[in-house]
Amino acid sequence: MSKQQLFQFLESPREMPAKVPLAERVAGSFDELYGRFGQAEAAHQAGRCLDCGNPYCEAKCPVHNYIPDWLQLVQEGRIIEAAALCHETNPLPEMCGRVCPQDRLCEGACTLNDGFGAVTIGAVEKYIVDTAFAQGWRPDLSKVKPTGKRVAVIGAGPAGLACADRLARSGIEATVFDRYEQIGGLLQFGIPSFKLDKAVIATRRAVLEGMGVRFRLGVDVGRDVGIAALLGEFDAVFLGLGAYRYTDGGLPGQELAGVLPALPFLVQNGRIVTGHDPHGRPIAGWEDQLALPDLRGKRVVVLGGGDTGMDCVRSAIRLGAASVTCAYRRDEANMPGSAREVANAREEGVQFLFNRQPQEIIGDGQARGVRMVETRLGEPDANGRRAAQPIPGSESVLDADVVIIAFGFSPRVPQWLQALGVQAQANGRLVVGGNGRLPYQTGHDALFAGGDCVRGADLVVTAVQEGRDAAASIARMLRGAKAIPLALTAA
Ligand code: FAD
Ligand code: SF4
Structure with a gap:
């Protein structure tokens, strides 16, 4: 690595590919948020890598991608070799480059995170594989011997x-x-x-x-x-x-009109966005029973702070909700979802209420609000997670027309x-x-x-x-x- 390359991170800030303009997103665009790097941008961002002798990014990546090696290949314009190397560890690199919570995984472990901004590893991974596929590259199985199994x-x-x-x-x-x-x-x-x-x-x-x-x-x-x-x-x-067993939280009032489980909401919306039904048959019948309500002008409250909750709030914005609030029972630092997705949600106008635990959905046949209690975090449990403890006397009602429950699955x-x-x-x-x-x-x-x-x-x-x-x-x-x-x- 040349001296100029070694210090490239000092002159070149971390940059992600351009996003769909905010006005288009809030007007209803479901287009993929991040665009694609061109070769020059990808090579430039890849060139910020310090090529650490013992790369933490690789260790933190669950499939242990050879990240500094394919970043080097991108700098040299050797995209086909980079794609082949990506596939050695990761059967679906173009998906992971798009949806991994990189801030908690590879990029979260990047040495440049201490003030310089991590290398945009996920965006480069997406660039490599999209580019190689567009050039007609396919995995080479010519040396594979059939086993008959x-x-x-x-x-x-x-x-x-x-x-x-x-x-x-x-x-x-x-x-x-x-x-x-x-x-x-x-x-x-x-x-x-x-x-x-x-x-x-x-x-x-x-x-x-x-x-x-x-x-x-x-x-x-x-x-x-x-x-x-x-x-x-x-x-x-x-x-x-x-894992499709839905956690409903057992909240009083969850049977009210306007209360929706998260996954059916996303599935129905996905059908509308993609213009076709991706399903052969329904899971336990619930997707087809849920008509997607018109969210235009509605006050939407999403309960839960994971990836599913973030997808619900950002979908609701695109569907024209008047306001979208995410309520989560722990603080922001303890949210399970990706920090990048939280930042994107904020940019799109989502409000966050941390340390709020729902107690009841109130209404008169139709949901009108969620009774919440404030929480403080207790000592870490056996899994190291700090439990949310309700603060007596801190109850309040958050007005809502639609409540989406995103508590997770097992x-x-x-x-x-x-x-x-x-x-x-x-x-x-x-x-x-x-x-x-x-x-x-x-x-x-x-x-x-x-x-x-x-x-x-x-x-x-x-x-x-x-x-x-x-x-x-x-x-x-x-x-x-x-x-x-x-x-x-x-x-
Ligand atoms: P699944 O993806 O659930 O696939 C299981 C498949 O098995 C399904 O297609 C199902 O139809 C099929 N199946 C089950 N039983 C049968 C049967 N009897 N016969 C035939 N077919 C059957 N993860 C991230 O990393 N980043 C994200 O941004 C992210 N966002 C998410 C957003 C939402 C809304 C949700 C719900 C999850 C998200 N996740 C995210 C989690 C991620 O999608 C899952 O962890 C991952 O898809 C699990 O993969 P899987 O193959 O185990 O199961
Ligand atoms: Fe690994 Fe995901 Fe990072 Fe790719 S984006 S290097 S798969 S953690």
Whole structure:
């Protein structure tokens, strides 16, 4: 590295790609917020990297991307090599570059964070892969030797897609099942287009199909096809089922008109924005039962401060709400969502009320407001999180016409898994590994699992990491196994 390069961060500030103008966003644009770097901008931002000998960014990235190495390749204009290197660790780099909470992960660990501004790692990752795909680059599987083994992947979310990618690279044929007609899981129907343009998912599908991955979509496993049939047809099965048990908080008044659960709200809105139905069939029927209310001129209150809550507040702004307030029971420093998304929400006009815990939604058939109590943070619990403790006598009512509940999700174990020796914790998370099992192997030898159904609702990049690493375990088992026990008692 030249001396000039070494000190580039002093002259060149951190810069993100240009955003959609604020006026367009508040007027209703759901276009992806951040534009794309050109080669010169990407190379310039990449050149700010200090190439630390022991890069903290790599350590903090859940898939341990070779970040300084591909930043160097971008500086040299070697984008195809950079794309190939990105894919060595990350099966879905263009998605992660867009939706990872980088301020908590790679960029949060960047050495330049101490006053200079972290390298824009996510935006460069997005630039590399978008550019390489646009130039026609595709992963090279020409040296992969087919093993003759076949694996079913249930769930076309990030965990399932990452697993399928790695299986294909190991010469194992992957067939991905999903109950919806489109791939992506929450990438497709949960995360709004202003964070992830859905055309990006269509490109990834074409790439995976080019690698030999097959899709059987609109198939609900357990209803349209039994697990016994899959275990009979395939050598192993990966479960990337996600986490869809909705946490409603049990608030009095949540049955009032104008009270909406977050995910159906986002799903319905996504349908309208994309102009088509991404679903083969509804999850437990609730999406189709929820007509999206007209938010124009309404006072919207969103309860919850995670990624889902941020997507709700920013969608509500775009849908013409008169005011949008996010109420969260801890302080800003303890919000689970990305700081970047909070900043974008503020810029778009969202108000934040921290240290407020909802007690009741009040109304007369229609929601009229939320009774809140102020909180202070107590001592850290066993997980290191400080509990929000209500302050007696601090109650007040926040007026609202629409209340969106975004308290989070947990996994639900389908009945058809329970009879197969697949165990779950009380919170619904599938138990994998340990006790002589391979990593990500469930209590049934041929069933592996990863992503939100194992971790609980988390992140795209952690689902990708688990899908990737589960594929390695499956390949290990298939290489070593003489026969795969199919100890089945249920369909
Ligand atoms: P999912 O993405 O949920 O995919 C599971 C798939 O399995 C689904 O497509 C489902 O249809 C399918 N499936 C389940 N059961 C069956 C069955 N029986 N038969 C057939 N198919 C089945 N993370 C981030 O990193 N950044 C963000 O900005 C972000 N924003 C989010 C916003 C919202 C609104 C939500 C809800 C989540 C967000 N997340 C974000 C979290 C992230 O989307 C998830 O952690 C991630 O998608 C989990 O991946 P997964 O593959 O485990 O599950
Ligand atoms: Fe950062 Fe996510 Fe990319 Fe890792 S995958 S380098 S955490 S944006």
